[in-house]
């Protein structure tokens with residue numbers, strides 16, 4: 005092996021290791037049995053599916069570790085500029101299938117398992133989801149990690165290792181209940197605990213001054229310390245040896261902390277108190293809407309960034325001895341403003357601990373951070389009460405004040421004494437309660453601020469960050485989101501994957517997704533149509549079986565499967581969907597028998613979680629069940645219409661639902677969805693979209709053409725005026741009728757549903773359900789008409805997949821690398 009001295013101890017050890025692990029089916033069988041016996045400690049002659057999964061996972065993990073080591077060694081040797089991706093949320097879902105697909109050894113494992121009497125699909129189902137995030141933002145992080153690895157970028161992900169991931173949604177009598185997701189209960193074979201990689205994180209205390217070489221220096225004397233311990237999760241690229249790292253931090257008691265309390269003799273209470281440190285990384289906040297200024301959340305955020313920054317600076321110092329080159333070696337991506345405390349933290353470390361001057365430190369800090377914003381909602385803007393900051397992070401508060409002072413001075417030079425504008429742009433919000441505006445801090449300090457779609461950037465420029473955009477126009481950019489085709493086609497829809505490769509004559513699209521465009525030339529081919537329909541039908545049958553198992557409702561795969569799955573939000577308008585379904589039901593009920601024969605049968609599928617404190621969202625879930633109950637049991641309706649709610653929607657449920665859908669709905673009020681990413685997953689899988697012109701859908705329309713989708717509703721620029729005009733406008737009669745049915749208790753629970761109706765009738769219908777209803781029904785009618793013409797529909801479906809290449813996270817990551825982070829691929833040799 006290159007670099008080992010002959011006869012060295014290392015060479016002897018390498019010899020003992022017998023080279024790399026082998027991937028032929030026989031070696032894999034031996035490995036699996038080895039892990040059954042020695043890792044899982046079951047008898048090799050008798051083990052069940054779950055134990056097979058555990059053993060299999062350990063054998064995959066061994067292979068991941070080999071590649072991980074090689075990649076990290078290689079990065080260390082080459083020492084390129086690295087990207088650090090900081091996110092408090094990652095929705096990874098399952099790991100097994102994705103790993104063996106990316107490692108290129110799926111078939112070998114399937115064969116190995118087969119010979120041991122197991123089926124890969126069944127074994128893979130044993131794995132639970134890693135759900136360390138809420139929704140779009142968190143799944144996006146996971147897709148982007150896959151792309152960073154595949155494109156050979158020298159990147160690291162950082163996150164928190166929550167003991168409890170996103171709650172499990174349990175439905176009782178149609179109401180959502182939240183149950184804890186203790187996902188680590190059965191062990192987690194995918195992580196590597198690094199007990200030696202741990203850092204102390206400080207909280208509370210005071211700031212003191214010392215004199216160092218004749219200069220004043222600040223020191224933070226903490227009141228509490230907690231240890232951050234690293235857990236590494238290898239992320240393999242596809243078709244490359246590169247395997248990057250996702251490092252998650254867990255909080256542990258610190259042995260430096262609280263020695264005093266042990267001396268007082270209260271041993272038991274001292275142990276219990278110390279154990280409380282672990283609560284910091286215990287639970288993921290399940291709200292995907294708003295911030296509450298909670299102390300524990302702030303502790304979580306600082307715990308996270310402190311550990312990351314210590315780790316990053318340590319790695320930097322391993323190979324560099326001057327901070328002059330820091331900006332050539334490090335780029336830090338902030339996934340929304342949640343990790344923004346990293347900014348004052350780097351300032352603190354550089355100034356207080358590394359003793360750089362303020363200006364030099366600021367010169368570094370203002371070049372290394374990149375922000376992505378994921379929201380247009382004003383309530384999505386984080387604020388930290390100054391009181392809280394002062395007690396928990398006293399030194400950081402001083403630093404933020406200093407940054408703000410400098411910024412305000414600079415700003416005054418340009419805009420003079422426009423005090424309103426100065427106060428809007430200030431990082432510190434004055435008022436009865438003084439707050440730190442985390443968004444302003446981030447915009448002031450980041451090198452670039454990125455929107456997640458083109459329209460999102462417009463909204464950032466004209467609404468959310470208007471003042472900042474006018475001051476720093478060049479800072480604002482957009483990189484439209486994307487999703488990884490590896491998980492969303494190759495892993496979750498293997499038969500479509502095979503079909504695409506067959507018709508393109510290559511599987512190179514799995515790495516080079518633009519090749520999907522090649523399907524366009526076959527979009528009218530009758531043979532492809534037949535095969536395409538066949539693949540889609542098999543996926544629908546699988547979904548129908550799942551629906552029956554979960555909800556007891558039997559649905560026919562001959563019907564159109566019409567799907568809306570995503571977090572439940574007023575702006576995402578699941579309520580519009582439900583009112584449309586009620587209208588359809590009402591129409592069928594009042595039809596003559598002869599007309600019923602013309603109805604296109606539909607299965608309406610809704611799924612998603614509501615934040616635990618979000619009352620309106622919870623009512624929408626209940627309404628869905630109440631309406632479903634009525635429709636599904638109405639003998640007049642039969643198979644013409646069904647409505648089912650899929651409980652506990654998560655990544656692995658999505659992998660089943662998306663390939664089995666015909667029509668998928670993305671119907672947010674225009675101007676509210678920053679991007680949306682599930683639209684891209686449906687598109688890749690050949691589902692036809694029924695959508696508003698919002699977020700990334702606007703770019704999808706450009707790519708595949710409005711004629712291949714069903715687009716309806718107000719446009720972004722029309723919405724503000726429509727809201728103002730609302731009082732004079734009359735909602736269409738059909739709309740008033742369906743709202744009245746809910747209000748009058750046609751589906752029961754009228755008191756409970758009253759606030760939903762009031763929001764529409766009495767409180768101005770902020771989300772414009774009434775305004776968009778008529779055009780929504782037209783779009784639905786057009787979908788019915790197109791579905792009857794299966795040739796037309798199949799063509800639309802093929803063209804959807806063909807046009808989905810632009811919405812791969814590979815493209816997004818390449819864009820960021822080039823236009824923001826300034827990093828280059830660093831490919832570990834085979």
Ligand code: F58
Nearest residue numbers: 139140141292378456677678679680681
């Ligand atoms: C989502 N944001 C956007 N936030 O809503 C969606 O349009 C976009 O496609 C996606 O990000 C990816 O860019 C989102 O998921 C959160 O979940 C936050 C979590 C923490 C509290 C505030 C919301």
